[in-house]
Structures are given as structure tokens and as C-alpha cells.
Amino acid sequence: MSESEPTTPPAPADFIRDIVAEDLQSGKHPLSVTRFPPEPNGYLHIGHAKSICLNFGIARETHGRCNLRMDDTNPTKEEVEYVESIQADVDWLIGGWADDRLGRKVPGDVSGSAVLPSEASGRTLEPFFASDYFEQMLALAVELIRRGKAYVCDLNPEEMSEYRGVPERPGKPSPWRERSVEENLDLFERMRKGEFPDGTRTLRSRIDMASPNIHLRDPALYRIRHATHHRTGDRWCLYPMYDYAHPISDYLEGITHSICTLEFEIHRPFYDWVLQSLNLPRTLPRQIEFARLSLGYTVMSKRKLLLLVEEGLVSGWDDPRMPTLSGLRRRGVRPEALRAFAAAIGVTKYNGLTEVSVFESCIRDDLNLVALRRLAVLRPIKVVLTNIAEGETHWFDAVNNPSNPELGTRKIAFTRELWIDSDDFMEVPPPKYFRLRPGGEVRLKYACIIRCDEVVKDAAGEVVELRCTADLETRSGGANAAKKVKGTIHWVSAAHAIRAEVRLYDRLFTEEAPEADGRDFKSVLNPESAHTITALLEPTLAEARQTDRFQFERVGYFTLDVPYSPTGVAPTSVPLIFNRTLGLKDSWAKEMAKK
RNA sequence: UGGCCGAUGGUGUAAUGGUAGCACAGGGGCCUUUGACGCCCUUAGUCAUGGUUCGAAUCCAUGUUGGCCAACCA
Numbered sequence: 320m321s322e323s324e325p326t327t328p329p330a331p332a333d334f335i336r337d338i339v340a341e342d343l344q345s346g347k348h349p350l351s352v353t354r355f356p357p358e359p360n361g362y363l364h365i366g367h368a369k370s371i372c373l374n375f376g377i378a379r380e381t382h383g384r385c386n387l388r389m390d391d392t393n394p395t396k397e398e399v400e401y402v403e404s405i406q407a408d409v410d411w412l413i414g415g416w417a418d419d420r421l422g423r424k425v426p427g428d429v430s431g432s433a434v435l436p437s438e439a440s441g442r443t444l445e446p447f448f449a450s451d452y453f454e455q456m457l458a459l460a461v462e463l464i465r466r467g468k469a470y471v472c473d474l475n476p477e478e479m480s481e482y483r484g485v486p487e488r489p490g491k492p493s494p495w496r497e498r499s500v501e502e503n504l505d506l507f508e509r510m511r512k513g514e515f516p517d518g519t520r521t522l523r524s525r526i527d528m529a530s531p532n533i534h535l536r537d538p539a540l541y542r543i544r545h546a547t548h549h550r551t552g553d554r555w556c557l558y559p560m561y562d563y564a565h566p567i568s569d570y571l572e573g574i575t576h577s578i579c580t581l582e583f584e585i586h587r588p589f590y591d592w593v594l595q596s597l598n599l600p601r602t603l604p605r606q607i608e609f610a611r612l613s614l615g616y617t618v619m620s621k622r623k624l625l626l627l628v629e630e631g632l633v634s635g636w637d638d639p640r641m642p643t644l645s646g647l648r649r650r651g652v653r654p655e656a657l658r659a660f661a662a663a664i665g666v667t668k669y670n671g672l673t674e675v676s677v678f679e680s681c682i683r684d685d686l687n688l689v690a691l692r693r694l695a696v697l698r699p700i701k702v703v704l705t706n707i708a709e710g711e712t713h714w715f716d717a718v719n720n721p722s723n724p725e726l727g728t729r730k731i732a733f734t735r736e737l738w739i740d741s742d743d744f745m746e747v748p749p750p751k752y753f754r755l756r757p758g759g760e761v762r763l764k765y766a767c768i769i770r771c772d773e774v775v776k777d778a779a780g781e782v783v784e785l786r787c788t789a790d791l792e793t794r795s796g797g798a799n800a801a802k803k804v805k806g807t808i809h810w811v812s813a814a815h816a817i818r819a820e821v822r823l824y825d826r827l828f829t830e831e832a833p834e835a836d837g838r839d840f841k842s843v844l845n846p847e848s849a850h851t852i853t854a855l856l857e858p859t860l861a862e863a864r865q866t867d868r869f870q871f872e873r874v875g876y877f878t879l880d881v882p883y884s885p886t887g888v889a890p891t892s893v894p895l896i897f898n899r900t901l902g903l904k905d906s907w908a909k910e911m912a913k914k
Numbered sequence: 915u916g917g918c919c920g921a922u923g924g925u926g927u928a929a930u931g932g933u934a935g936c937a938c939a940g941g942g943g944c945c946u947u948u949g950a951c952g953c954c955c956u957u958a959g960u961c962a963u964g965g966u967u968c969g970a971a972u973c974c975a976u977g978u979u980g981g982c983c984a985a986c987c988a
Contacts, residue, residue: 487916531917542986561988807947873948907949
């Protein structure tokens, strides 16, 4: 028997997964059905990734289903651009992991029936839309009116707010609260037909104007909005509120566990009220709340991200500095890293601040295993090897990934003139500096040891060239290959190097909590968050593919820049621009910073 | 003179009345043709006070403290 099974990470455990497991075990539900219900009013971000990993993770672990649903009940805020980007981002995040548990539907079907990919049999599927249920929601609202649980209210928004009262004082009943069922039915029908202008009437639940929970003081069910909806066009002028639409949508889709963030905790009694008031035949879904993610050195609210985009503070939703999924993808973060991060931070009801270092550690762990090692010089200084003849070329083998030999090797050219990084030479170095110095020796990675004989400066005193000698006997397989020097640096052959634009990204904000104590988050934008340089790269990088991940040795992780494409079709060729995903850990720089 | 929900090392979490553990971060070391990776060691915690119990991070009470709630947003 084999003791060394491939290690699969243990399934995460948390209070929500416990509830689901219990409900499955008790037989309350034969199958778990969760859902991810974003409003299509912006791009998905890493906070959504936490929710996606939770909901699809549960579906995956319990062999259940997770529906993707656009929560599109407010026509004034929603756009198809967002619908499309959301689908693309979800596909990207769960692809190869939980995509077999993705519940979608046949276009045109408004029943709420889900189809898994394995059941599609050639049909194209689309996500669910809350707007598909408008007809059923309306019928149920009529039922609520018939039961005396809803009424048409003529109060305007200001009056309604006044009647609602404040948390510490009860509200007072609307003067329209006691209308007859017949009158309510008539008025509601006329609201639907468009007889009244926006803001003149609402359909309200009839619960308790004195409830200590303000969300139970007859909250609105429907409002009049003469607006064009991205999906239903001008068919409706009456739109359901989230609090009403959500429980119904969940019920129609057979959702068993409706997982949302903490701020909806106080809405839960109303969620239950809607469903219980309707005497529905099937087992009702249960709403469970967890703490949303807040991550250091970034902002998470769609409103703020939208502001950054609109004011041109970033290049777009997919700017590699953005915490959006499209931004992270363009930055070079892989879905694997996002999923590992979600597992690492867990799920609780505690509102904390997660340090970015946790996320960065997940990104590095993931990339370290897959990234192809390459040599790249970001800020070049010329090195001339005086004992190598012009035109003389040596080819050395370089491994693509030391932790995964299957990724093979490549040849790199070694010639008289090379580039090294300016960080790797100091004329007057501090103690413990292991790199090149006048008269000093250093190993060139994959090649041999060189000694710096002479420093050539220009008129301004800037170092322009290092004249060195190479000791070819110290190359791999050479007579003196075992010779040790303290430092090993990266380099490229000047005759072979290619030039490319390299974009160095850093955190978007200078403060860990940009929105702390009411300050304007835009005032703490990091002016150093993006730098563009021209780097000299080993020529194999010319063939970089979009899916490749690279580690420029001793520098960091990089990937080809591929902007988000609204068509969903990846461009076949992209210009040679590399984005820095993340730098390597640098304990030398840290040591220097301490001083 | 409101309601709801929280509180475990610096941070995020685990322990479901029975040894306070893990990860990240920090510190020290080993290894190294990446000052990376890896490996070893290490610092550091149950909000407070009472109570129940043989035994409490866990149950109860009180207090402290933080978050959320007064859109015809989601």
C-alpha cells in the first residue's frame, strides 16, 4: 500500500460549512445549493473572490450546485458590460476547480431550473437573472396584498423616512396602511401599467412600524422607475427591491443556503418574513452571513473602485494595481493563488483587516512552482570581459524551474559584452555586500565567475562600464567549477538581449487602511505605484505566451501584459510588455532598510 | 432611551466543556550557482470581573469595546 498519496489540501472547515454539513446530514436538504449573486454594476474584486470560493467551494465539497445569478433589480445602475465581465471573471476563477458545479440555465427559461455543464447536452447556457423572475415576483406580491400583508403607500420618500422613525424611537403607521385589498390590488395594477410617475407610490409590506429593527417597519417591496433595464428594456416601470427579490429568487432556484455578508444580518428577519408569508410548499432557504474581506493597502467598495476608474486615477477596471479580478489577472495572479488565499483567511463573523502579506505569500507560493526562470536586467550596466574575444560565444544550459525538472532547460549565450543590473555593482559597498565591487569576484548565474578589474566612468563620474575577466574554468563542468564565491548575479549577453517594456507595479495606497478615520482615500494614493522601464531580456522571452508565468531571477515574478478584452476573445498576439506581479522576497534590501 | 452581531499572539484563524494549535508577519540559524525556494529553532494570545463545573477560550451574568442598521440602493 502506498503511504505517499498526492497530498490534496484538506477541505476548509468553518461555521457555514458546518451548517451545510448538518443540514445535509439531517436530511433537511438532499443537495446543497448555494448561489453567487452579484449586482452587475461593477467589476468583481478580490472580496467577491472570497464569496465565490466559499459558495462554489461548498458546492464542490458536497457535490452540490452553485448558481451564478445577476441580481439586476435596479435598472439605473446595471449594464451588460458588467454582466459580461462578471461571467468571464467567475469562469476564470473556478475553471478546472468547481466549474462542473456551476448552475446556469437555458436561455428563455424563467422557471429557476438549473442546468449543470454535464447536463447541457450541447445547449448554450447563461447565468440566472433576478429580472427573469419579475413576472413571478409580481404574482407573489399580489398574493401578499390579498393576504393583507402588503399595501400601496402614497407617501413620498421624505414622508416615508419621517414616518419610519429612528432606531431608538418607533415609527408611525402610514395613513395608507389600512387601504382595502381591492383598492390595493387596483392601485398596484395601475402602478404596473405606468399610470403614476416615479416616486409617487410604493408597494409596502405590512409588518410593524414599531419594530426595533428598522428593516421591519413596513419596508418597500416595489418602487416605480420609468427606466430602461439592460435586459427587460422598457417592459417594466415597476421594479422589486432587493429585500423582496432576493428571497424569492433564492426560493425559485431551490437555493438551500443563501450566504451573504454581515451587513445583511439585520435584513434576515425580513428575508424570512417574505418566504413565510407566502406559505410556499418547498423547504425554505436559510440566509447565513459572514464577514466580508478587507485587505491592507487597497479599497474594496465598488463605489470607490468606480471612482478610481472614472477619474482616471487608474487605467481602467483591469489596471494591474486594482484589486479587481480582471486587474489581478492582468497583473499575473493565478486563480490558484486566489483560491489558496480564500482558504487561508477562513470564514468568520469577525470584521478584521487581513494583511497583504498573506495574499502575497499565496501568490509567491503558487508562482514559485510554475514560473519559468529567466534572466532579465532591469537597470543595465555594461560589463566587458576583456579575455573573451569579440564574436566568441559560449552556450550554457539554464534550468527553467529548479523545483520542477520536467520544465526542462534552455541555452543562454555568453559573450564578451554583457549587461548586469546596476544593483549588483557598488564602488564602495557596505559590509556583507556579496555582489560585484572593484577588484571583487562574483558568479554569473549559469555561467562562470568574473573579476572586476577596472571601473570606467564618464565625464560626470557615472559608472558606464566595468572591465572584467572571466574565469571559464569555473563554469559548470569546468576544472574549477566547485569554486565558491559569496554572490551570484543575473546577466544577459549584450549581443543577444532583446528590449521590452517592463511595468513595475506596487501597492496602490501608502496606508494600510486607506479609508480609515474618514479620510479621503484618494489622498493616500501611492504616487510610486507604477513605473515603466525598458529592460534587457534573454531572447527566449520573445516567445512568451499569455499563459506563461516567469520569474526574472533574483528580481520577481512577471507575466505578459494582456488587457481585459470585452469580447471575451483573447487577442492572438500582444506587444511584448511584461507586468511585474510581485517582487521576490529580498532579505538584503530589508537588512539595508533597517539601517 | 433602540436593535442585531462580534471580541483568541502583530495579523488572519483552529480548538464545538478536557494538552490553546496552524498560517502570515517578526527574530535567529542552516542550505544555496536566485540574499529566492527549502529546512530548523524562536518571540508572542483566550477583552475584564464574577458565577456554574472535577475541569471554561467554549456555558451564564455584568461590564468594556468594535462593527452594522434610519435608500423608493444592493
